[in-house]
Amino acid sequence: MQPETIDGKTVKNLVIAHALNGAVVLGQPGGFAVLVKYGANERAVAAQRSRRMRIWRNLNTAAAYVRNELGLERFEIDMSEHDPAAAERKRPDTAERQRKLHEAGEQDAWFRGQVQKAIDGIADGSNRVIFEDEWTEKAQLKRADLQRRIGAQGR
The missing domain is CATH 3.30.720 (Signal recognition particle alu RNA binding heterodimer, srp9/1)
Incomplete structure (x- = not known):
């Protein structure tokens, strides 16, 4: 029991x-x-x-x-109930969990590298900073273009 x-x-x-x-x-x-x-x-x-x-x-x-x-x-x-010959407990999910952790680590390293490239590009001038008002204007123009194209397909 x-x-x-x-x-x-x-x-x-x-x-x-x-x-x-x-x-x-x-x-x-x-x-x-x-x-x-x-x-x-x-x-x-x-x-x-x-x-x-x-x-x-x-x-x-x-x-x-x-x-x-x-x-x-x-x-x-x-030790009366101990059986050393009993099958060890296995964790079948361990290999999958380890694979996912490895993939997540690779993704994290890639992402951090991309962020660092962007930061370095801003620092050395190879990446241009886009300020919010400029970004808003570009987004509005793109949205208007997409709406125009969607309207043209509906005809």
């Missing part, structure tokens, strides 16, 4: 209030969960944005969480 969960923010509040009585690093198929003890309660730390148990891939990272984040030097380890 899966233990009830507690969200990370609540756990941090319990740490700040010095309300934790202890912790258990609980072996699970494919990793380790952390149970926090407070009052008469024992709850599993939940994954972000979910009510499922957070699973650390190895004992060292789970222990580091208990020691560094919860501030507990002593805690229990329960």
